[in-house]
Structures are given as C-alpha cells and as structure tokens.
Amino acid sequence: MSKQLQRTTEPAAASPETMADLLAEINALSPTPLGEDDVYVRSMILCTDRVCESDWCRFSPTALAEIAEKIAGVSVLAGHDRRSLPVGRFFRGRVVELPEENPATGRPVVAVRAWFYWLAATSGAEDLLRNIDGGIYRAVSVSWRYEKDHCSVCGAATGCGHTPGRTYGGQLCHRVIDHVDEVLEGSLVYKGADSAAQVGRQRDAHSSRRVGGGFSWDRAWIAFMARALADLPLESCTFRAAGVLARETEAILHNLGWRFLARTCPASPRLVWYTAAEGETVDFARLAAELAGPGRLIVAGPGGRAPLAALPRGLRLSRLLALPFWNRPWWVLELEKEAVA
Template identity: 30%
Template structure:
C-alpha cells in the first residue's frame, strides 16, 4: 500500500471534461482545468501489516469518485481543493505482490481549476513537491491472514508482523463502507503519510477523524500517559513515606502490616495519613536549628492569642 502518490499530469481529453463538468457550476473547457493522476492505495501489505483485497479496491474505486483532496491543512479554503472525477483499479502486467497475487492499485484522476492561487499549487504538483497523499476510508471487515478469523471478534491469537509457518501474518481489509477526504502531505516520507484506515467498531457506526484531530488525540494520550506515570510515582512515594513515618510514630504496628495497609489506601487516605503523621512528627521531635527562630515567633504569636 505504501503512500499514495501523484503520478503525472496528463492530457485532458474530452471524456475527462465530460466527467469533470458533472461537478462544476458552469461548463469548463480543457484550458480551464489542470488534471493529474494519483495512486491512492494498492493490494500490497503495508507498513502496518495490512492489505486491501482486490475486491476491496474495486469498491473503493466507486467510493472515491467525487471526493475532494485538500492541499494544505493549515491554510485550506474551499477553492484550494482538487476533486477526483474518475477512479479505477489498475493491474500492471506481470507484477505480483509479496504474497504472490497479481498486483493491483487504485488510481484516481483529479482536477483543479486553473488560475489565481491554484497556479502555485499546479506548479508544486508539476515540480513533484506535492507528491505524497494520504487517504482515509473505513472497512467493515478485518481478517487474520493465518486463521482467517475476523480480528475484531477477539478469537484470533496471531500477531501481525510475526511469521507463522514461513508466512508473515497480516490483516486483510475488506468491505470498505466509506471513503473520506484525501489530502496532500506536505513533508514526503512522513511516517503517517499514506493510507489511513478506519475500522467500524462493533456498534457498526463509523466515526471519522481528521488528520489534525488524530494528532491532537495522540498528543492528549501521550500527555495522559505521562501524567499517569507521574501519578503512580507520587502515590508510591506517598506510600513509602506513610510507612516510614508509621514506623517512627507507631512502632507497635509492624512494617509489613503497614505496607499491606497502604497498598489498599486511596490517594485521599494516603494524603490524610501523611498529613496527620507529618504534624505528629513536628510535635514529637524538635524542629531543626535553622527553623528555631521562625518557630519561636510562631509560638510568640500563639502566646499572644492567649492574652485576649
């Protein structure tokens, strides 16, 4: 599957214009549009160890017609978009996939109107700067290549990317149910560039996320993981501290007993114990010399309050 990529800009034929004019408000001429081919995906195993079947590609060919491609996520406006006006599965002769099936790829033809800001984009396409594309779709079925089980059922015990009986386990994507927006990826060879697949959850209801939403979500998850890690560390420190203070203040309770007790305490309980023990420590043991001054003034204040 790899990344999708812009193939070449070709001649715009009368047949192309007929298809393009289905999407335009007024009839455009061949001089008014720029057309190019883009390979959206293929039936090869991709970097996620997943592949579409050729039948899935055929269905996607229908679903992608009419879909718009966005050029720039930061700066996208309605007229900065190309539209797919035809889409078909190509089968280059003599080429086979890594698992020995005839190779097939989904190739789309797209257009954008000439003139204005579009000329800049056309130049970038011609120069090969805007080359990688990322496409999104949702699929209804994901099967394991080893046992053939529907992966989302949870009965398959194979791991994709691992080798079983000399063959790499991968997931087979079938029954595409929707095709989404596609976009040009500014930086080529980006790890995320390429086909974004959406799977229908068990509820059967598909949900779509834009690339920026996915990025935001990932950032949020990383942040949560980090915070959870920090929280665990904080709780562990608090447990150790409560056990230590208990050992000093309540020597009658054996340390292993207290260690078991703190394991069952909630964070609030740990905090309450820590606070109470810390106060008790301050009362029981003399404060360090450098705090003596402050302590004395505090005591003085306390004394004054008694004078009322």
C-alpha cells in the same frame, strides 16, 4: 489504520479517453460548466493491494473496487488537514494492474488509480502544477473507514491471537480489509505508507506511472503509545472508543503493530484505554471500575481542553498531555488507580 498530477495541455487524442471524456465526468460534479482551459487534470495511484508495513493491513480486491467506485467527488487535501479547504477534487477511479509482483499474492500488484482536477484560474494553481510535475509533490495518502477485516493467517475476524507484522510458519501476518464503507479524502503528503502511491503527470487511462503515498502519523502519538504499552502484555489491555473514533484508535494501534481489542476485553485488565468523543462527559468512575485492582487508565480525546472533573477516590492523575493527531489538538490523561485501603 492510510496515495499523481499534470495540466492537460496535450491535444485530445482521438481515442476512447479524450479530454472531452474527462471533462464530461468533471462537469458531472461541477455546478458551473468547465472547459479544457479551465482545469488542470492529473492522476495518482491512490492505494494498492500490497501489505502496508506501517499498519500491517492490505486491501482485498473487493475493497479496492469499492474505493474506485466511491472516490468520485471526494476532496484532495494537503497533509490530511481537514480544517483547511481542498486543493482539488477526485472525479474518477479505476482498478488497474501495475508491472510488478505482489509478494503477498504472487500476482501483479493491483491498485486504484484516481483522477482529480483543480481550477486553473485560482490562486496557487500554477504552483501546485509545478510542484507536482517537478516531482516535489509526489507522495499521496488515502483516508477511509471500513467495516470488516480478517486475519491473513487464519481468516478470523477478531480475537485470533495472531499479531500483524509477525511471521507464522513462513507466512507474514497482516489484516485484510474486506469492505470499505467510506473514502474520506486523499492527501498530498511528505511521505506515504504505501511507496507505490504517488502522483503522476499522466491524464490518460492506460498509463501506469505511479505516485508516492501512504498514511502520515504524528511521532508524538506513536512515541507516547509505545511507551504506555511497552511494559504490559497485550492480553492485559482493554481498548475502546466512542463512535467513529474507534476507527482512528484502531488505526494508531495497527501502526504500532497491535491488534485493536475493543471486543476482547480481559477479565482483569491492567490498563484501560478509552478514546472519548469531542465534548463527551467522561465517566471516570465507570472506567476505573473496569480495573479490578491497581492499574493504569488512559483517556484521550479531540479538543484543546481535557475534561478535568473531580476524579473518583483512588484515581490519581499522573500526566496531562497535549498531542497533535489528524492535524488537530488532542488531550491525553494518564491516571493511576491505586489500592483503596
């Protein structure tokens, strides 16, 4: 449902990890050759294999290796704001061990350390450097898409009935991310979901200094979803989404401790929740038809205007909201299906 910075002013040591080595990887991405005086370089602990208590997920060793492999070239953002230009760019990722034990595995915490750079001559470059090295910008968060996960208790891919965050026979249930399809961005944030995800001042490949990190959530969304689902048993709800938004819907539900139910639709749901794609023409009649009797229909989507077309008979609009998510405006329609005489 989703983590360190410093200017490389020290002399390049005569080791396998010299500034020349870092510049070679940076220049593999930059269209213009860059020298040591042209860039600032820092690194961060982007994510770990610890259970994240905000969404009850944990990366598998395979997923961490995929993140480390895919991170080069990915943008560094501020606060997951995808509408603004990047503040830096990742150029290297490595899987490393941290000097602490992971309760979920009984072994040292495994993490992805990611190196990034930004141009020294650009506006705000010195401010960014000072805020990182001074500990003001310390927490980080990674955004990704994944294809497969499984339950830590029984190993099932979906529909097992175990609830992330609950304990079964002394074992904490969580979802294990098996395969990361794409790393979207890494952000400097005010607070991250993984406390080990932090920005650090080191540039070398052997230091284990950490940065803060995690995934930032909009409180308005969390409060709304918690209220909307509070009086309904999970097995009576159907959740679906259009296209890539399915992952974002899933992430919100994970953050609230619910399992995404797109593939386990009950026969007679009391609530249907649908996340629409931007600009999609929503078929309210089809969605309402999924409610066998009276029930609740929630439709949400990105954009500033909700598709308030003529509602079918028996469907009443009870609330229209505008909520922020992923630093974008979203609309939310809460409708009630009434008994038709």
